Amino acid sequence: MIQEIRISDLGVITRATLPLGPGLSVVTGETGAGKTMVVTALGLLLGRRADAGAVRRGAKQAVAEATVLLPADSPVLTRAEEAGAIIERLEDGAELMLTRILSAEGRSRAVVGGRGAPVGLLVELGEDLVAVHGQTDQLRLKETSAQRASLDKFGGPKLAAALRAHSDCFDRWAAVRKELENLLTASRDRLREAEGLQAALEEIDAAEPQPAEDETLKAEAQKLSNVEGLRSAAALAHDALAGEEYDAGPTVVALVETARRALEHVQNDDPELKSLADRLGEIGFLVSDVSTELASYGSDLDTEGPERLAAIEERRADLNRLIRKYAPSIDEVLAWAENARARLEELEGDDGRIESLQAESLKLQAELEVLGAKLTKLRTAAGTDLAKRVTAELAALAMPDAKFVVELSPLAEPARHGRDGIALLLQPHAGAAPRPLGKGASGGELSRVMLALEVVLAAVDPVPTFVFDEVDAGVGGKAAVEIGKRLAMLARHVQVIVVTHLPQVAAYADRHIRVIKNSDATAADGAGFTASDVVLLDEGQRVRELARMLAGQEESGTAQAHAEELLADAQKLVASLS
Structure with a gap:
C-alpha cells in the first residue's frame, strides 16, 4: 500500500504531498489543474519512460517519491534487499522508499530504499505493487500468462489442486523424455x-x-x-x-x-x-x-x-x-x-533402460491426457462464471451490449500449465466479433472493462494498489454511480486511487484530494506562470468540491444539498460493504 506520494516540479505541480491510505482515494480538480500529474508521478515510480518535457519550466529536475508499506513477507522487500535497499522494519511489516528523479536534460535515475538503483528495478518491483488502468496505459492482464493465472486463481482450490497435479505429472514426464532423448541421441557414442x-x-x-x-x-x-x-x-x-x-x-x-x-x-x-x-x-x-x-x-x-x-x-x-x-x-x-x-x-544396461523409459513416458502421457482434460473442464466452468460476472458488471457500467468472453483453445503441445490457451476477449456490442482486451475499445471503455474485471478478481488475484485514470470518461448519471459503487467494492480488498471528474464517483471516497490550479499571466516578462497545489479535503470542503463538480457553483446551497445527499448515499453503501 502506498502511504504517501511526494511530487516536486512535475508539470504544473511545484511541490505537493498526497496523503494516501487504505480504501478509496479520489483526486479531483478543474480541467488542466494537473490531476494527471499524479498518475504521471506514479508512472515514473513504476519505471515508465520519462519525458523531459514533464519537468516544470525553469526547474532543474522533477522528483517523484513514494512511501510504501508492505507486509514482512512481501517478495518486493526480498528483491529490494537483494539490490541493496535499506528497509525500515515495523512491527507489522516494513516501509520502503521509492524515488525517481528526472532532469530537465532528460536524464533519469532511480533510488530504492535510499540506494541508487537501475530504473529496471522500479519496473520489476512495480509489477507486484501497482496496477494502473488509464487512457493510454498498458493492461495488467495483457500477457497470456497473466490472463491464465488470473483465471486459475478465480477457479478456486479445486482448480488449483488440479493444476498442481498436472504440473507435477508434466515435470516427471519432461524429465523422462529428456533422459530418453539423451539415451537415444547418444546411442552411437x-x-x-x-x-x-x-x-x-x-x-x-x-x-x-x-x-x-x-x-x-x-x-x-x-x-x-x-x-x-x-x-x-x-x-x-x-x-x-x-x-x-x-x-x-x-x-x-x-x-x-x-x-x-x-x-x-x-x-x-x-x-x-x-x-x-x-x-x-x-x-x-x-x-x-x-x-x-x-x-x-x-x-x-x-x-x-x-x-x-x-x-x-x-x-x-x-x-x-x-x-x-x-x-x-x-x-x-x-x-x-x-x-x-x-x-x-x-x-x-542402456537398452533395458530405454525400454523402461519408453513405457514410463507412455504411461505419464496418458496420465497427462486425463489430468489435462480435468483441468480444461474446470477452467471452462471457471471461464463461464468469470465471463458471466464481468458481463453483468459491464452492464451496470453503461456498457449494456458488451459481452466479456473467456476463450479456451487447445495447444499444439501439452505444457506445464495444461493444454489450454487462454484469451480474455471483449465483444463491445451485439454482432461484433470478440477481440482481445485493448483492441476495439476506447480508452474509457477499456478502463471500465478493467474495473469490472478487477472487481470480480479482487478477492482472488489482487495487487496492493490499483490506479484508475478517468475510468468514468464518457459516462454520467446512474452509470457514474455504479462506477463509484464498484470502485468502493474493489477498495474493500485493495488500495484504490482514482482520478475522476464525476461527483458520483468522488462521493464514495475514503479520502478526497483536490488539485487546485493557480495562474498569473501578468508577469513582467509576459510569460506568466501556472502552479498547482494538492489539498486533502475535510468534510465541509468535500461538500463544496462536490457541489463545484455538480453545478460549477461550490457556494450554491442547492448544489451543496445535492452534494450532501450524494455523500450520504455513498456512505450508506460503503458502510454496508464493511
Whole structure:
C-alpha cells in the first residue's frame, strides 16, 4: 500500500504531498489543474519512460517519491534487499522508499530504499505493487500468462489442486523424455565407448597385473642388475663375521667368543660382569645367525641368473604398456579397470533402460491426457462464471451490449500449465466479433472493462494498489454511480486511487484530494506562470468540491444539498460493504 506520494516540479505541480491510505482515494480538480500529474508521478515510480518535457519550466529536475508499506513477507522487500535497499522494519511489516528523479536534460535515475538503483528495478518491483488502468496505459492482464493465472486463481482450490497435479505429472514426464532423448541421441557414442572399454579391459585382464607389481619388479630388477657387487659384499661380510679365512685378522665370531670367555671365569664374582657376559653370548648367537643368512643370500644369488632378469624386464615392459595407456601406476590401472567395468555394465544396461523409459513416458502421457482434460473442464466452468460476472458488471457500467468472453483453445503441445490457451476477449456490442482486451475499445471503455474485471478478481488475484485514470470518461448519471459503487467494492480488498471528474464517483471516497490550479499571466516578462497545489479535503470542503463538480457553483446551497445527499448515499453503501 502506498502511504504517501511526494511530487516536486512535475508539470504544473511545484511541490505537493498526497496523503494516501487504505480504501478509496479520489483526486479531483478543474480541467488542466494537473490531476494527471499524479498518475504521471506514479508512472515514473513504476519505471515508465520519462519525458523531459514533464519537468516544470525553469526547474532543474522533477522528483517523484513514494512511501510504501508492505507486509514482512512481501517478495518486493526480498528483491529490494537483494539490490541493496535499506528497509525500515515495523512491527507489522516494513516501509520502503521509492524515488525517481528526472532532469530537465532528460536524464533519469532511480533510488530504492535510499540506494541508487537501475530504473529496471522500479519496473520489476512495480509489477507486484501497482496496477494502473488509464487512457493510454498498458493492461495488467495483457500477457497470456497473466490472463491464465488470473483465471486459475478465480477457479478456486479445486482448480488449483488440479493444476498442481498436472504440473507435477508434466515435470516427471519432461524429465523422462529428456533422459530418453539423451539415451537415444547418444546411442552411437555409447556403443563406441563400450567397445573401447571392452578392448581395454580385455588387454588389462590378459596381463593379469597384481597390486604394486610394478614397484616390486623394479626393486627386483635393480637387485639382479648388480648381482656381482651384491655377491661380493655378502661374501666379504660373511667372512668378516665367521669366515675361515679373513685377511684382516680374527673374525667377529672369534672376537666375541674370546671376550665372552674372558668374562666367564670371573662372572660369578660380580653380577654386572655376569650380565655383560650373557649379552656377549646373545651377540654371538646373533652374529652367527646373520652369518648364516649371508651365506644363504650368496647361494640364492648364484641360482638367480640372467634368465630371471630377462623375464623381469619382459614383464615390466608389459606392465609399462598398461601404465602408458591407462594410469601412472599399476595400482591406478587396476582402479581405472574397476571403474571402467562399472561403466561398461551401465552402458550395456542402456537398452533395458530405454525400454523402461519408453513405457514410463507412455504411461505419464496418458496420465497427462486425463489430468489435462480435468483441468480444461474446470477452467471452462471457471471461464463461464468469470465471463458471466464481468458481463453483468459491464452492464451496470453503461456498457449494456458488451459481452466479456473467456476463450479456451487447445495447444499444439501439452505444457506445464495444461493444454489450454487462454484469451480474455471483449465483444463491445451485439454482432461484433470478440477481440482481445485493448483492441476495439476506447480508452474509457477499456478502463471500465478493467474495473469490472478487477472487481470480480479482487478477492482472488489482487495487487496492493490499483490506479484508475478517468475510468468514468464518457459516462454520467446512474452509470457514474455504479462506477463509484464498484470502485468502493474493489477498495474493500485493495488500495484504490482514482482520478475522476464525476461527483458520483468522488462521493464514495475514503479520502478526497483536490488539485487546485493557480495562474498569473501578468508577469513582467509576459510569460506568466501556472502552479498547482494538492489539498486533502475535510468534510465541509468535500461538500463544496462536490457541489463545484455538480453545478460549477461550490457556494450554491442547492448544489451543496445535492452534494450532501450524494455523500450520504455513498456512505450508506460503503458502510454496508464493511
